[in-house]
Each structure stands twice: as C-alpha cells, then as structure tokens.
Amino acid sequence: MYWRAISEQQPGAKWSGLFDEYWPHYKRWWEREGDSARPSYLESRRALETHMPEIVPLYDELCELAGGGDQAARFLSFYCPPPYLAGCSQAIWTGKEPVLVRNYDYNPKAFDSLILHTGWQGRRVMGTSDGLWGMVDGCNDAGLSISLTFGGRRVVGTGFGVPLILRYVLQTCETTEQAGRVLARVPTHMSYNVTVLDAKRQYLTAMMAPDRPAVITHAAVATNHQENVEWVSHARFTATVERERFLLQRLTLHRDPEETFIGAFLKPPLYSTAFDAGFGTLYTAVYRPRLQEMEIRWPGTVWSFSMDNFNEGSRKVTIPGAA
Template sequence: MVTFRAMDEDSPGPKWAGLFDEYRSAYLNWWAREGLSGRPTYIECRRALQTHMPELVPLWERLSELAGGGDREARFLSFFAPPRYLSGCSQAIWPGDQPLLVRNYDYDPRAIDALLLKTAWLGRRVIGMSDGLFGLVDGMNEDGLAVSLTFGGRQAVGEGFGVPLILRYVLQTCTTVAQAADVLKRVPCHMSYNVTVIDAQRRYLTAYLAPDRPTLVTHAAVATNHQERVEWNSHARLTATVERERYLLQRLTLHPEPQEKFIRTFLRPPLYSLAFDRGFGTLYTAAYRPRSGSVEILWPGHHWNQSFSDFADETISIAYPTSLLSGT
C-alpha cells in the first residue's frame, strides 16, 4: 500500500520541512549508497547550480536551511551528480485540438515521494509530482507549460544534474516551449532522459537528453524508454519500450479519439505496467491540461482532479498487486 498526498504550500515552510524530516533517512542513505567520496562536495554543488541554474540558488539555500542546514542535505538537494536511477514510463501528446499531455510513471513503489505538490516558489505557481521534494518527474506551471520525463534507455553516466531538478527549473523559469528547449539544450543531465514539453497553444517538443552527446530536440509526440533507436537491448526487452511506442503511435494515427478514451488507454496494458516486482510497475497516470491549468491523477478505480483554481490537500492509499509492498 502506498499513500499519495496532495499538498499546497506557497513558500517553503513547515509543511515542506516536515516532509523532509519524514523522508530524510531514505533520501540521504540513497544519496550516499555508493560512498560519500563519490559524491560532489558542497562547493562543487553550489558552483554547478550557480553556473547552470542560478535562479534556483536562493531557493536551494532556503530548502537546505529547512532541511536542517547540514552539508549532506544541501548536497542532496542540489541534485548534482546523484547516483544512477532507472525508470520505465510512457508519455504522449493527445492528437486532438486541445493541449493534453498524458503520462504513466513506472518505477519502484518503495522509492517514490508519492506527493503532488502545489507551490508558488520564486513567484510562479507550479503543480507537479515531487522527486526529492525539490525536483519533479512531471508538472505544470500557471503559464500553461507542462512537462514530463521518461528514461532514455542508455547506460551512459556523466557529470550533470538529476533530471527532476531540470524539470523543476524549466517550470520555474520558462513560459514558452522555445524557452524550455533552450534550457534542455544548455543544462547538463547526468543520464539519458526523454523530456516532453507542451504549452497552452499546443506547441510541443520532445528533447532527448544525454550526458555524452548534445541534446536533440524533436517534434515527437510520443516517448517511451529509448531515444532515436534502441541502444540498451536487454532493458528495451524488459520494459517493452518499442512495443509501447508502436502502440501509442498507432493510436495517434487514428481519427482523434475523445480525451477520456485516450487517457484510459494508459490504464491498460501494454501501457499500464504490472512489473511492480521488478521496479517499474505503473505507479500512477497523469493527464495535464495546460489551457485549464488542471491535472488528473489516475489509478485503476481511483482518480484525483486538481487545479490551480481548486487544489485540495488530501490523501489516497493505493494497493499495488505485489507482496513487495507489504512493508511500505
């Protein structure tokens, strides 16, 4: 059983601090799992943020203070050169005339914040699914820009940031798809990810981020777990990335189906993954509507509707079909 929470806190404060206290041990143990010598120093983290995402530095400082002001907490929250992590995920732009981004988040149910966070950090309202309480795996800002990520299916690791902080940065500083493209080309990412961005005018892109080659910006409306081609064959077979991509592309070539029908396809195989015991079952489906500033979070048999104009702090407990969750 995993309990998802929706939380509204405009400025970083006691709610955020309480959550960090709750997750502190899990976060810091994960961050140091390869040894402290393998993680960048505080000075290196600060320098990287100042170089690539300077607008976030005051926010990072405030969050670090709320987390206790310690060296490890600040280094963790910088998201600079974190340990490796993999996920599955599928995402697509609805082919109809309204802007709609739908995604499945496929990951280990024991390693998710399970938190939909609404904030007004740096003066811009953002709703998104939290990662590490600073980053986001998907989200939307009040200007109608929505973004989500999938793993890019490559083993290369380099010097850069964890992609959830890059998504946060996009939503905090960008109002257009063109601005988002510039950020995604400029900020280094430590692993390969596919990032899809859409705005209220239905302009969209998918960027293929990688640590060892330049970011490629495309007009792809679908992203699963490879980039231009499959480069990690065993991972591709395990996650059925090609099959999921083909399925979504086929749906996009049909006559546009109603939004709700398109969204519901993500709650069924092959898009909905049952591989919870292997760490990439579908933990939730998210449907972002940039024009109305609303998001729907769905699970089989359950859903949330949240928006900038009507956001409620609430919880929902989701049972996934695996004995692995018995201790969560």
C-alpha cells in the same frame, strides 16, 4: 500506497516537515556508493550557479530549512546523484483541448507519493514530487506542462538529476520554445526524454544525454529509448519499442477520443505490473495546460487538481501487483 497532496506558497514548516520525514531514506540512497562518490557542496553549488542561477536563492532557502547540513545540501543540489532507472510512457493528445498523458513506472518503495503545489519565487507550480523539490511531471501557472521518461542508455556522466531540471523549467519558463532552450543547455547525469506542452499548443520532446548534445524533436510520444535502441536487454524487458508503436498508432491511425486515449494508459501494453523488477505503473498523470489542471489516475480512481483551487488531501490507493 499512501499519497498526499500538499500546498505551501513559500518554503516553510510543511516542506521542512516533509524533509525531516523523507531524509533518512534519501540519505541511505545518496550514500549507497559512499559519501566520497558524490560531489562536494562547493562543486554542487557552483554547478547550480553556472547552469540554474535563477533558483540558487530558492536552493539556499531549502537548504536552511533542511537544517543546513553538508549532505542534505549536496543531495538537494541534485548534482551527480546516484544512477537510477525508470520505465514510463508519455504522449500528447493533440485534440481540441490538448493534453499531456504519462505513466510513471518505478519502484513504489523509492517514490515520494506526493503532489506538491508551490508558489516559490512568485511562480505557481504543481506536480508529482521527486526528491522533495524536483518533479517527474508537472505544470505551472503559465500553462506549461512537462514530463520525463528514462532514455534507455547506461551512460552516466556529469550533470544534474533530471527531476531538478524539470523543476527549473517550470520555475523559469512559460513557453515550449523557452523550455527547449533550457533542456538543450543544462547538463543531465543520465539519458532522459522530456516532453513539453504549452498553453499555445506547442510541444516538443528533448532527448537529453550526458555524453552528447540534446536532440530537440517534434515527437508527441516518448518511451524508454531515444533515436535508436542502445540498451537492447532493457528495451526488450520494458517493451519500449512496442509501447511507442502502440501510442503512435493511437495518435495517427485510430485518432482516439480524449477519454479513450487516456484510458489506454491504464491497460496493457502501457500499464505495467512488473513491480518485482521495479517497473510497475505507479500512476497515470493527465495535464491540461490551457486549463491549468492535472489528474492522477489509477484503475477505477481519479484524483483531480486545479492550479487556482488546489485542495490538499490524502489517498490510500491499492495498485494491482504492488506489494
């Protein structure tokens, strides 16, 4: 896989170039159920104005940079996108310097492979991109870190793709408490578990769903089910219960040192090579919110980033089992 790290303080030529590069692939995905299956531009923008009004000016700016087209604007709203599934494990190591660690298990052919560092709307954010302004994990300059996992339910409803919800949290929140309020009110189109850790060591996991209120918990671990396993075949295939138990044991019974705990994400049962089924581990991310630092790890490789001293670059990474 070819990864890039890109920094652009305000939306401009770099982001526009990325959009031109990625849009043909995203357009095919967006249209896979037919154009009429997606909400209109007016519906999409009204939903943003209702639920995420603070980032509407940023949305408008990105739409203009993307060429101002109807389909591009609807895609960038992330409102009622096509359904998609991922694996993923995430946990908070609650040591002296707490860290948020996650594995992202997904199809390598449907992934941005991009670390974005932005200063949009006066808020610095860095993290792993999805949809060119959404995030699957990230942190901001207030020391707030966030990550998502699929919630293991088939229900699809009316709401936003969760990567944009994570971007919204990072753009507008500074504490776990503030993030919890956002995650409780913004509608999601599918079920996701979102874990948040702030600079004051406070954390939560929000179990979001399109058909019922979000459940805000003090869980330090999230895999691919919520309070109960509802999609049994998916749970068995992804070993979500086994991964959750493994992480809970590492946090409570073993009390691993930080590096040992992080290292466990790069080995079975957390590390997956099921790429033929679309659930292989693409990377492990490590966030240190108080230091405003992040790492992207692969077996034998660590790529480090700092909010204050972010270095652009690229990496070609060979992932075991990935085509």
